[in-house]
Amino acid sequence: MFKRFILLCLALVLVGVLLTQSVFASPKYTTKWEKINAPVNLPILMYHSVENKPGNGLCVPPEQLEQQLKYLHEQGYYTVTPAEAYKILVQNKVPKKHKKLVMVTFDDGYENNYTAAYPLLKKYHIHATIGLITSKIDTQGMLTLKQIKEMKKSKWVSFVSHTQNHQELDRLDEAGQREEMQASRTWLKQNLHQKPDLLVYPVGRYNEVSPKVAKESGYKLALTTQPGPANAEQGKYELHRQRVVPDMTQEAFAKLLQP
Numbered sequence: 001m002f003k004r005f006i007l008l009c010l011a012l013v014l015v016g017v018l019l020t021q022s023v024f025a026s027p028k029y030t031t032k033w034e035k036i037n038a039p040v041n042l043p044i045l046m047y048h049s050v051e052n053k054p055g056n057g058l059c060v061p062p063e064q065l066e067q068q069l070k071y072l073h074e075q076g077y078y079t080v081t082p083a084e085a086y087k088i089l090v091q092n093k094v095p096k097k098h099k100k101l102v103m104v105t106f107d108d109g110y111e112n113n114y115t116a117a118y119p120l121l122k123k124y125h126i127h128a129t130i131g132l133i134t135s136k137i138d139t140q141g142m143l144t145l146k147q148i149k150e151m152k153k154s155k156w157v158s159f160v161s162h163t164q165n166h167q168e169l170d171r172l173d174e175a176g177q178r179e180e181m182q183a184s185r186t187w188l189k190q191n192l193h194q195k196p197d198l199l200v201y202p203v204g205r206y207n208e209v210s211p212k213v214a215k216e217s218g219y220k221l222a223l224t225t226q227p228g229p230a231n232a233e234q235g236k237y238e239l240h241r242q243r244v245v246p247d248m249t250q251e252a253f254a255k256l257l258q259p
């Protein structure tokens with residue numbers, strides 16, 4: 001009887017170990033986190049299109065993106081996911097072994113995020129977050145659902161909401177804003193089977209009702225285009241970001257990374 005009990009215990013422990021291993025198989029999740037007292041500053045980089053288009057401030061050429069991602073890799077930056085950004089900003093927790101933190105975001109969901117950026121993310125082990133305009137998926141020049149699914153599966157890319165139609169939210173009434181935020185959230189849930197916790201305001205435009213509507217729609221954080229590192233004191237739904245523009249020197253790029 002006692003022997004049977006011991007065997008049962010051993011079996012339960014074994015099942016437990018196997019389950020934990022399969023859930024936390026990605027090396028990211030083996031990181032130990034520690035709580036610190038002061039609110040954390042997290043630099044969040046903002047990119048858009050990855051292509052060579054001189055004169056267009058929203059387009060960073062692939063060679064420049066490569067230099068920047070290589071720099072993050074060589075300098076030992078820990079590139080955080082949206083869930084980790086919440087942990088860092090709201091719960092004041094940081095990964096124990098990694099003092100240099102950065103979040104890399106791409107707005108709009110251009111197809112070149114797959115053709116030009118994704119190979120570099122894999123090459124330099126950078127985790128990136130793409131804000132999708134859900135009505136533009138599978139349209140000319142934008143990401144296809146197939147590409148999105150492949151990137152998501154790789155674990156190097158997270159997908160969040162950049163609303164349904166990319167309208168400037170401060171021009172919409174509360175119901176209009178709610179529709180933009182909720183329709184995109186529903187799309188992400190249905191097609192990627194995930195709860196998108198993060199919202200990126202189109203063109204950085206929002207007004208006093210936007211944080212409330214974002215919260216009620218189920219988002220946990222929202223990003224603006226206000227410059228500087230993000231900090232919870234800005235408000236969970238008004239987090240700042242650092243814009244990466246074309247032709248930056250390495251010195252200027254490094255400045256964006258300062259917490």
Ligand SMILES: [Zn+2]
Pocket residue numbers: 107108162166202203
């Ligand atoms: Zn945008």
